[in-house]
Structures are given as structure tokens and as C-alpha cells.
Amino acid sequence: MSSRNPVERVSSPSISLLPVIEQEQGIAQIPAPQTSLVGRDREITTIHALLNPAGGAGVRLLTLTGPGGVGKTRLALHVAAALDRADTFPDGIAFVPLAALLDPDLVLPEISRALRLRESPDEPVRDRLFRSLACRRVLLILDNFEQVVDAAPCVTDLLVACPRLTVLVTSRQALPISAQHRFPVPPLALPPQSDPASPLSVAELAAIEAVDLFAGRAAASDPSFTLTPAIAPVVAEICRRLDGLPLAIELAAARCRLLSPAALLARLEHRLPLLSGGSLDLPARHRTLRATIAWSYNLLDPDEQSSFRELSVCTGGIALDCVERGLSAAPSALDAVASLIDKSLIQRMEQADGADTGPRFVMLETIREFGLEQLELHGETAIVRRTHAQTFLALAEEASAYLTGSQKDVWLNRLAREQDNLRAALSWAVESGEVEMAARLAAALWPFWRQRFHVAEGRGWLTRVLQPGDRIAPGLRAKALVGAGTLAWVEQDYEAARARFAEALTLARAVDDAAATGQALLALGRLAADRGNQPGARSAFDAALSLFQQRTDEAGIANSLHGLALVAHNEGDGDLSAALFDDALRHWRELGRPWGLSCCIHGHLGDIARAQGDIERATALYRESLILNHDHGHTENLSWLLIGLAAGAMHDRNGTLAARLLGAAGFLREALDAPLRPGGRADYESLIPTVRAHLGDGAFASAFAAGRALSTEDAVAEALAPDPEPARLPSATCATAPNPHHLSRREIEVLELLVAGQANQEIADTLFISVPTVKVHVRNVLAKLGVPTRSAAAALAYQQGLV
Numbered sequence: 187m188s189s190r191n192p193v194e195r196v197s198s199p200s201i202s203l204l205p206v207i208e209q210e211q212g213i214a215q216i217p218a219p220q221t222s223l224v225g226r227d228r229e230i231t232t233i234h235a236l237l238n239p240a241g242g243a244g245v246r247l248l249t250l251t252g253p254g255g256v257g258k259t260r261l262a263l264h265v266a267a268a269l270d271r272a273d274t275f276p277d278g279i280a281f282v283p284l285a286a287l288l289d290p291d292l293v294l295p296e297i298s299r300a301l302r303l304r305e306s307p308d309e310p311v312r313d314r315l316f317r318s319l320a321c322r323r324v325l326l327i328l329d330n331f332e333q334v335v336d337a338a339p340c341v342t343d344l345l346v347a348c349p350r351l352t353v354l355v356t357s358r359q360a361l362p363i364s365a366q367h368r369f370p371v372p373p374l375a376l377p378p379q380s381d382p383a384s385p386l387s388v389a390e391l392a393a394i395e396a397v398d399l400f401a402g403r404a405a406a407s408d409p410s411f412t413l414t415p416a417i418a419p420v421v422a423e424i425c426r427r428l429d430g431l432p433l434a435i436e437l438a439a440a441r442c443r444l445l446s447p448a449a450l451l452a453r454l455e456h457r458l459p460l461l462s463g464g465s466l467d468l469p470a471r472h473r474t475l476r477a478t479i480a481w482s483y484n485l486l487d488p489d490e491q492s493s494f495r496e497l498s499v500c501t502g503g504i505a506l507d508c509v510e511r512g513l514s515a516a517p518s519a520l521d522a523v524a525s526l527i528d529k530s531l532i533q534r535m536e537q538a539d540g541a542d543t544g545p546r547f548v549m550l551e552t553i554r555e556f557g558l559e560q561l562e563l564h565g566e567t568a569i570v571r572r573t574h575a576q577t578f579l580a581l582a583e584e585a586s587a588y589l590t591g592s593q594k595d596v597w598l599n600r601l602a603r604e605q606d607n608l609r610a611a612l613s614w615a616v617e618s619g620e621v622e623m624a625a626r627l628a629a630a631l632w633p634f635w636r637q638r639f640h641v642a643e644g645r646g647w648l649t650r651v652l653q654p655g656d657r658i659a660p661g662l663r664a665k666a667l668v669g670a671g672t673l674a675w676v677e678q679d680y681e682a683a684r685a686r687f688a689e690a691l692t693l694a695r696a697v698d699d700a701a702a703t704g705q706a707l708l709a710l711g712r713l714a715a716d717r718g719n720q721p722g723a724r725s726a727f728d729a730a731l732s733l734f735q736q737r738t739d740e741a742g743i744a745n746s747l748h749g750l751a752l753v754a755h756n757e758g759d760g761d762l763s764a765a766l767f768d769d770a771l772r773h774w775r776e777l778g779r780p781w782g783l784s785c786c787i788h789g790h791l792g793d794i795a796r797a798q799g800d801i802e803r804a805t806a807l808y809r810e811s812l813i814l815n816h817d818h819g820h821t822e823n824l825s826w827l828l829i830g831l832a833a834g835a836m837h838d839r840n841g842t843l844a845a846r847l848l849g850a851a852g853f854l855r856e857a858l859d860a861p862l863r864p865g866g867r868a869d870y871e872s873l874i875p876t877v878r879a880h881l882g883d884g885a886f887a888s889a890f891a892a893g894r895a896l897s898t899e900d901a902v903a904e905a906l907a908p909d910p911e912p913a914r915l916p917s918a919t920c921a922t923a924p925n926p927h928h929l930s931r932r933e934i935e936v937l938e939l940l941v942a943g944q945a946n947q948e949i950a951d952t953l954f955i956s957v958p959t960v961k962v963h964v965r966n967v968l969a970k971l972g973v974p975t976r977s978a979a980a981a982l983a984y985q986q987g988l989v
Contacts, residue, residue, distance in 0.1 A: 225395030255433025290337035373430030396425035403439035498557025502606030632669025849893025850901035
């Protein structure tokens with residue numbers, strides 16, 4: 187880097203030269219970093235392009251923002267050096283350190299000193315700067331601007347007065363002016379969570395920025411350090427625990443003089459005491475991580491500090507509306523969050539699932555630990571933890587009302603995003619003796635645990651909550667007991683389930699809680715049916731049906747009818763079972779809820795058809811149910827339906843397909859850690875030897891293994907692929923119309939609506955199915971009719987009298 191004199195370098199006659207006496211010597215040299223920059227290729231390229239006047243971006247005020255220790259200054263110096271080598275700013279690059287300043291009025295004099303302009307008692311420093319820089323192409327780097335942000339208007343004035351000037355600012359807080367282009371500096375790239383099935387190699391881990399930085403700094407501290415297959419995964423986890431924050435990684439790596447990576451990782455539960463002892467040539471604020479964060483915290487006003495402490499209890503991120511529910515005591519939650527984002531103490535999160543569910547924010551764990559320390563120092567831990575628990579109790583109870591309706595998936599996803607906060611709320615309630623709050627949380631959350639297969643975790647929480655002699659209200663305890671029994675039933679722990687359900691029924695009846703009584707009766711009916719006690723199951727379902735009919739509870743009626751239909755099927759009365767399923771289906775449709783449709787009915791009707799020997803109808807019904815279950819995220823039911831479709835494939839002598847579907851069905855259940863229900867397990871275990879005998883051991887093993895390797899999407903697609911001779915369903919529609927193309931009953935319904943000119947959404951609304959399901963049916967209809975378009979299908983249907 188040069189210390190060129192602007193007078194000597196400028197030769198263009200269009201530039202007005204300052205008298206030599208105004209400048210003591212060339213602009214001060216850019217500081218030379220003592221260590222190499224690791225990674226940051228994307229950031230370097232982007233910033234270089236933004237600052238390069240010849241590149242077309244024309245950004246004249248660029249602010250690098252980010253938390254302390256993320257590497258803003260280091261990145262700015264690296265880019266500046268590259269620009270200097272390229273002679274992008276022929277009149278010089280000036281580095282202006284502002285960390286020692288507290289008075290905004292001193293910023294312009296500090297810039298003047300960096301430019302080495304001579305002082306003049308007859309001319310204010312502002313005017314002298316304007317005159318000096320008016321026609322020069324100079325880059326000013328204003329480092330650590332966060333504590334003198336009130337001087338931001340001076341930067342604007344400089345840019346207006348000096349049209350060829352460019353300013354690069356580093357700051358933990360964005361400048362409060364509109365002219366800036368903000369560039370948030372992210373932490374270093376982190377390794378993904380380890381997958382035991384396909385772990386990354388040492389070379390792959392070493393190529394990741396955070397790991398590369400740790401390895402380099404650790405080797406500088408301990409020359410014997412090297413990444414090995416045993417050490418590399420440990421280093422990767424250290425980097426993840428440190429949020430990819432360069433300063434934290436460097437401080438941790440320096441500890442390798444004394445600690446092995448494994449010992450270092452074990453001590454990272456409390457990061458801040460460990461991450462100290464930085465080099466003495468570093469600024470004091472960068473010698474410990476705590477000092478770095480404290481620097482930012484001390485720049486906040488009292489209200490901002492309070493909001494920061496309150497939000498530090500949140501783990502795994504926080505949605506804005508949860509802050510607005512009362513988690514922050516600030517007058518405006520939005521303003522509080524915006525201020526902390528501007529000061530780089532929290533960050534906006536991108537939704538991993540792409541959901542548009544409103545803003546969500548996260549605090550780096552290293553910063554969050556400091557916030558929790560401050561919360562304790564201010565004596566606020568208990569009250570803020572209580573507020574946090576109350577906030578997420580309200581969310582859980584609100585969500586529970588939607589977990590069986592059309593908004594089910596939206597709320598399940600929301601609870602999944604807040605799972606860490608819900609766990610923290612439950613933990614605090616249990617440990618603080620808030621038994622009523624803990625029971626309300628668990629009673630609200632058990633359907634989420636059930637549907638998202640956090641079954642073992644849910645049973646653990648409910649066991650902690652439902653202690654003998656607790657002070658939980660009987661109705662609430664009954665609801666929690668139904669949840670505990672249901673999760674035990676999912677794991678086929680039938681004795682535990684029976685005890686929980688029986689206690690729930692006794693408590694619910696004692697306090698005349700009809701809703702809880704009905705739920706307990708339904709649960710006892712399902713349990714009895716699974717254990718082969720069909721008379722006991724019918725008695726429970728009949729009692730539940732009577733109770734729900736008295737209350738005009740349509741969902742309860744539908745569930746009771748569904749249970750009675752299963753009992754009839756288990757007893758071999760297919761006609762009664764089908765009639766009861768049709769009745770349940772009518773209630774679900776009246777409610778406008780697809781859950782009952784997708785979860786059970788078409789698949790169970792397929793079981794009935796198969797038991798009656800109508801394999802074609804059974805296959806069509808299984809496929810219909812498979813589509814619906816897949817659309818609505820009921821992964822648990824896919825295995826049962828794949829087994830039914832494997833039976834259909836075997837009936838058609840397609841042993842390879844049958845083996846692949848059986849392999850996929852078994853793997854899906856293993857992945858969910860949820861065993862098949864007794865009926866499905868018996869079906870599965872009886873089919874396997876039949877298919878093996880048909881194919882032979884070698885061919886069966888190969889096809890079965892290939893099925894286990896299928897993704898859920900691929901398994902469903904394979905099961906839905908059209909047959910060479912497609913199944914045909916008898917129905918009121920197709921009984922009076924020709925069906926030479928062997929369309930299923932549902933495909934004929936879809937074709938009728940296509941002829942009527944309905945769009946996909948209209949068809950979905952009419953048939954109570956999802957748009958993706960409609961698309962599958964339309965695709966199959968076009969394939970069976972051999973036509974390319976919907977209009978061609980409608981024309982052919984009219985010509986052939988298909989509808």
C-alpha cells in the first residue's frame with residue numbers, strides 16, 4: 187500500500203490541486219493486519235463491486251454492519267488493500283479509527299488528521315475538509331462509527347460537498363441517514379449438522395470458512411495441531427456453538443495451547459469466561475468476547491438495554507408477534523426490535539421452510555449468554571422467565587384450537603418453529619413449581635407431539651407434569667391424562683395407556699366435563715379395538731357418540747362413527763362398516779375439514795373392498811387415500827396404505843413393485859420411530875413371505891432394499907404410477923355411463939368438473955380435496971384418455987358420453 191502524495195499523483199487538469207503547504211505529507215497508510223483473512227470471498231467480491239466507481243454501482247456511502255467480533259474492520263481493510271492495489275482511488279485511501287472517540291464533534295478533526303491536513307486558525311476544519319476533498323477521488327474508511335452516530339449528518343455534508351468522495355463505514359449500528367447502502371456482515375459459513383449416515387470428510391470440513399479459521403489459528407497457537415478424522419467433527423461443533431463469529435473462534439482456537447478440542451467443546455456451555463485472553467496487540471474491546479459484547483450493550487439507552495435483556499431468554503429465535511404479545515415491556519415492540527437490529531444485537535431470520543409467517547428474529551448464542559448474565563445481574567430473571575412462559579402458553583393454547591381443522595398445518599409448523607421456546611417455557615414451569623401452567627402447556631401441546639412424532643419427548647414432559655398429589659384442576663388433569671395415554675398408545679404401551687385413559691374418564695365424569703369425558707371414551711375405544719376387544723370398543727364408542735350427539739359436537743360425532751366403523755370392519759361386517767364410514771364422511775364434509783377424509787376413510791374403505799375380494803376398487807381407494815394423506819402431511823398413514831397397495835401389486839403378480847412398496851413402508855415407520863398398528867403389522871408380516879416366495883430370495887432382497895432407499899416423495903410417486911390395466915370403480919356415475927378408459931370413481935368426478943369448465947381450485951373446493959390432489963387426478967385422467975390438454979379431455983368425454 188502506498189503513502190502517495192495526492193499532489194504528486196494527480197495529473198488531470200480538471201482537478202484543482204491544493205497548495206502543498208496544506209498537507210504535511212501523504213495520506214496515512216492503511217493499517218496492515220497481522221493475520222490473513224480467511225474466507226469471505228462472496229463478501230469481498232460484493233463490496234469491491236459496490237465501491238468501484240467504474241463498476242457501475244456508484245455506491246458512495248457503504249456501511250458494513252454486524253455484531254462485535256464479526257470481522258467488519260478486517261473485511262474493510264482487506265477490500266481497501268485490494269482497491270489500493272488496483273489504483274481505484276488515485277487520490278488515496280484514508281483509514282480513520284473512531285473507537286477512542288465519544289464526542290461526535292471530534293469526528294471531522296479526526297478525519298482531517300488521517301488526511302494529514304495542516305491546521306489553520308483562520309479556517310474551520312469543516313471548510314478545510316470540503317475544500318481539500320472537493321475534487322479528489324478519495325476513499326475514507328470510518329471505523330467503529332457506532333458510538334459517534336450523531337456525527338452521521340457530517341458524513342452526508344462531506345458527500346454533498348465532495349462529489350468524488352466515497353465513504354466506507356464500519357459500525358455495529360446503521361447510520362441514521364437515508365443516503366447509505368447497508369451491507370450486513372454475516373458470521374462465517376458453518377458446517378451443516380452432522381449426518382451419521384454420510385459425514386463430511388476432513389477435506390470437506392476444512393474447506394468451510396469457520397473450520398478453516400479455527401484450524402489456522404489453532405495451528406498458530408499449537409504447531410502440533412492438525413485436523414484429523416477424529417478432531418474435525420469436534421472442531422465443526424465448536425464453530426457451530428460459537429455461531430461462526432470470527433472473534434469467538436479465534437479466542438477459542440488460542441485455548442488449544444492448553445485444551446484439546448474435545449475438552450474445549452465440553453467447556454462451551456458457558457462461553458464467555460472461556461473466550462478471553464486475546465493478544466495484547468488487539469484493542470481492549472477485542473481481548474475477550476464479553477468485552478466485545480459489553481461495548482455494544484453500553485451504547486444502548488436504558489429502554490434498549492431492557493429490551494435486549496428480555497429477548498435474551500428466547501432460544502431458537504422469536505417471532506415478532508410473540509414479542510408483541512407482551513414478551514417485551516417496551517412501548518412499541520416493533521421499535522424495540524428494529525433498534526436492536528440496527529445495533530446488530532439481533533438478526534432477522536430467513537424461514538427455512540419458505541413460509542411467509544411474519545418476521546422472525548434470532549440472537550447469536552454468544553450474545554444471548556451475555557444478555558442472560560445481565561438479566562441475572564439486574565435481578566430480573568424470574569419475572570422475565572415467567573413472562574416468557576406465559577407468552578408461549580398463550581401461543582400453545584391458541585394453536586391447540588386449530589390442530590384438527592383446515593389451518594392445522596399452519597399451526598403445526600408454527601409450533602415447530604417455536605419448539606425451543608416451548609421447551610424452555612415448560613422447563614421453567616416444571617422447575618419453578620408452576621404445576622398448573624406446566625399442565626396447561628402439556629395439555630395444549632400433546633396433539634403437536636403426536637402429529638409431529640415427538641412422542642417420547644411428549645411422554646417425558648407429561649410424566650413430569652402428572653405427578654401424584656399435584657394441585658392440577660381435575661378437568662385440566664383429565665385433558666393431560668388423555669394426552670399421556672394417547673402418546674403411550676402410539677408407542678403401543680397399552681397398559682400405561684389404559685391406566686391414563688381410565689383415570690382421565692373418572693376425573694372428567696366427576697366434574698361433569700363432557701368434552702374431556704368424550705375424548706377419554708374415544709381413546710378407550712381405540713385402545714380396546716387395537717387389543718382385539720371389539721365389544722369393549724363398541725361400548726366406548728357408543729357412549730361417546732351419545733354424549734357428542736347431545737352436545738351437537740360434529741367432530742366428536744364423526745370420530746365416534748369412525749370408531750364404530752372400525753369395530754364393524756374388525757368383526758367382518760363390511761357393509762355396516764362402509765355405511766358407518768360414509769356417515770362419518772358426511773359429517774367431516776359438513777365441517778369442511780379434510781382431516782377425517784385424509785387420515786382414514788378412503789383407506790379403510792379400501793381395506794373393506796380388499797377383504798371382499800374387490801382388489802381393483804381397493805387399489806383405487808388406497809391410492810386416493812395415499813394422495814390425501816401425503817397432501818395433508820399425515821406421514822404416519824402412508825406405510826399402512828403402501829402395504830395395501832403392495833397387496834394389490836402382488837394380486838397383479840407384480841412382485842417387484844410389491845417388494846419395493848413393502849421396503850418403503852417399513853423404512854417410513856422406522857424413520858418415524860413409530861411401530862405399525864397391530865392390523866397393519868399383521869398384514870405386513872404376512873405379505874413379506876408371500877412376495878419373497880414369488881420373487882425368490884435374491885430378487886426380493888434387492889427390490890426390498892431399493893424400496894427402503896426411496897424418499898417419501900419417490901415412494902408415493904411409484905405407488906401412484908398408472909397400472910398397465912388401471913383399476914375400475916363401480917359407482918352411481920359410471921354405472922350408467924361407458925367407461926372404456928377405466929377411470930376411477932374420483933377421476934370421473936374430476937372429469938365431470940373439467941367438462942363443466944372448473945379450475946383446479948374450484949374442483950378442490952367441490953370435492954373437499956387439495957389442489958395438488960386435483961393436479962394428480964387431472965394428470966391421470968389425461969394419461970388414461972390419451973389427450974394432451976384439459977379442453978381435449980372435455981371434448982372426448984362429450985363425444986364418447988363418458989359423463
